[in-house]
Amino acid sequence: MGGAILIAAIAFNFAKIHPKALLGDVIRLPSTRQIDRRLVLGGLFFGVGWGFAGYCPGPALVSLAYSGSNPLIFIVTMVVGMAILEIQDRRRARTNAKQSNKIYSEPRMQMATTTLIYDARFNKRQQ
Numbered sequence: 001m002g003g004a005i006l007i008a009a010i011a012f013n014f015a016k017i018h019p020k021a022l023l024g025d026v027i028r029l030p031s032t033r034q035i036d037r038r039l040v041l042g043g044l045f046f047g048v049g050w051g052f053a054g055y056c057p058g059p060a061l062v063s064l065a066y067s068g069s070n071p072l073i074f075i076v077t078m079v080v081g082m083a084i085l086e087i088q089d090r091r092r093a094r095t096n097a098k099q100s101n102k103i104y105s106e107p108r109m110q111m112a113t114t115t116l117i118y119d120a121r122f123n124k125r126q127q
Helices: 002-017 037-053 057-063 070-126
Strands: none
Touching: 037 070, 057 070
């Protein structure tokens, strides 16, 4: 566990300094320290999966070389869980964007329409 903490400390310090990973993806660090339902449920699922399988994600990858199908099943289910989280995050972001657009889209549209009508009338009067 000490080795994992050391590696994580180095990785988090790298992430604070560099906005992108070595392969070019944006690094997303937690922005809140609040413990919410999502964090607790994620920790529970992670712990239960770890307990049932007996693998931590890193050693599970290494175990693929010599342990048969057990680490493969663990890794597949881990990747599926990560994909589900990503899909939920994207849906949540899309829903939030739609809601914020609903709040502002009508006044913007009305303002744009009013401006166009005013401009058309004003231009007619000048000609």
